[in-house]
Amino acid sequence: AQTVTQSQPEMSVQEAETVTLSCTYDTSENNYYLFWYKQPPSRQMILVIRQEAYKQQNATENRFSVNFQKAAKSFSLKISDSQLGDTAMYFCAFNGDTGKLIFGQGTTLQVKP
Amino acid sequence: NAGVTQTPKFRILKIGQSMTLQCTQDMNHNYMYWYRQDPGMGLKLIYYSVGAGITDKGEVPNGYNVSRSTTEDFPLRLELAAPSQTSVYFCASSYFGQGALYSNQPQHFGDGTRLSIL
Numbered sequence: 001a002q003t004v005t006q007s008q009p010e011m012s013v014q015e016a017e018t019v020t021l022s023c024t025y026d027t028s029e030n031n032y033y034l035f036w037y038k039q040p041p042s043r044q045m046i047l048v049i050r051q052e053a054y055k056q057q058n059a060t061e062n063r064f065s066v067n068f069q070k071a072a073k074s075f076s077l078k079i080s081d082s083q084l085g086d087t088a089m090y091f092c093a094f095n096g097d098t099g100k101l102i103f104g105q106g107t108t109l110q111v112k113p
Numbered sequence: 114n115a116g117v118t119q120t121p122k123f124r125i126l127k128i129g130q131s132m133t134l135q136c137t138q139d140m141n142h143n144y145m146y147w148y149r150q151d152p153g154m155g156l157k158l159i160y161y162s163v164g165a166g167i168t169d170k171g172e173v174p175n176g177y178n179v180s181r182s183t184t185e186d187f188p189l190r191l192e193l194a195a196p197s198q199t200s201v202y203f204c205a206s207s208y209f210g211q212g213a214l215y216s217n218q219p220q221h222f223g224d225g226t227r228l229s230i231l
Contacts, residue, residue: 035219043201043224043225044222044224044225045156045203045205045220045222047219050219091155091156095220099144099161099163099207099209100146100158100161100171101146101158101205101207101220102158103155103156103157104155105154105155106153106154106155108153
């Protein structure tokens with residue numbers, strides 16, 4: 001069974017600084033997708049970024065980028081130029097050949113002014 | 114463009130009562146899901162459906178039932194509410210295809226239902 005692990009329950013960063021959230025996963029599949037979702041205090045689940053496992057190039061979306069290490073089964077999220085609006089809980093998620101999304105436990109990120 | 118719509122947004126139940134959480138999507142997605150999120154925790158899959166008439170258990174199905182009579186609707190039923198079912202419930206949908214249609218379409222989430230059982 002696939003598992004997703006986020007080992008950092010809480011993190012904080014100063015506004016305008018860079019922060020990296022860690023995620024590791026376990027699977028025997030070769031084709032899969034990885035996602036980072038953001039959940040602000042409003043509780044909405046917002047897609048931040050996605051990565052296809054067959055792509056070697058790391059995905060980027062404006063200030064958000066990932067470091068995808070397939071052999072190490074690692075999928076970290078880097079947030080550059082952190083903004084107060086980035087304060088939220090962040091979830092790493094795995095989607096394999098079943099279509100089911102497996103979530104990590106989440107990392108609460110606090111951006112400090 | 115409504116996306117995924119959940120009703121109600123809040124509900125308080127007494128122990129032993131039953132209720133149905135409604136979920137509908139207008140994106141013609143084949144897959145639909147129900148999750149629960151306990152305070153400070155991640156999302157756990159309760160049930161999911163790969164298409165009309167087909168449902169399957171997720172990680173935490175006990176105490177819940179689902180049905181999928183149409184592509185659009187995927188209601189979640191609690192038959193005998195228990196305090197342990199106090200949580201925030203999310204419905205989600207996505208397009209998922211195998212082989213040549215293998216898709217990286219992400220799941221679209223509803224805004225959640227906060228359920229308290231006292």
